[in-house]
Amino acid sequence: DGGITQSPKYLFRKEGQNVTLSCEQNLNHDAMYWYRQDPGQGLRLIYYSQIVNDFQKGDIAEGYSVSREKKESFPLTVTSAQKNPTAFYLCASSIAGVGTEAFFGQGTRLTVV
């Protein structure tokens, strides 16, 4: 089945640690995105990538880093510089072009302990 797989579903991090969230898609989509959702809020864009080996900052990129070495994969690292990392993280992908439909993975819930 084609889709977007995020892992793990739940992640616990100690303060001061970096953690990496995985996002893999087999939809052959060119573009991939990371969004953050806080309780009771909408989604906000962290980073996005339209092609391999290229990515751009979104609205709330501080404290996060990404890489795009393969078309299928777009991992997100939450660094110790992110002051409030506890949130729900959603990965999305879409085909190239303007206004194309985006599809989402099931999300990773990150908690700082």
Place this chain on the structure above:
Amino acid sequence: GIQVEQSPPDLILQEGANSTLRCNFSDSVNNLQWFHQNPWGQLINLFYIPSGTKQNGRLSATTVATERYSLLYISSSQTTDSGVYFCARTEAAGNKLTFGGGTRVLVKP
């Protein structure tokens, strides 16, 4: 920046009732999507609707791009319709989505 506003923020329905959710956006739209976020957090695609009207079972959506709003209609609501409904507008640069704050729907049996 571009703003997307949804109303009402909360909606409580009796099973079988009909309802309308609204999404206003501050700029022209390349694409407008409606999602349903289930209790486990996953975003389910409902409609991809830059303009016009689409229907899918008990749900339908209408986007009037010239007046910068979109409506989502839920007819004969069921308890499984509960959750949060988001609209999101696509920006041309980077195909990025800007989300509204969502409408929380609770359908009571």
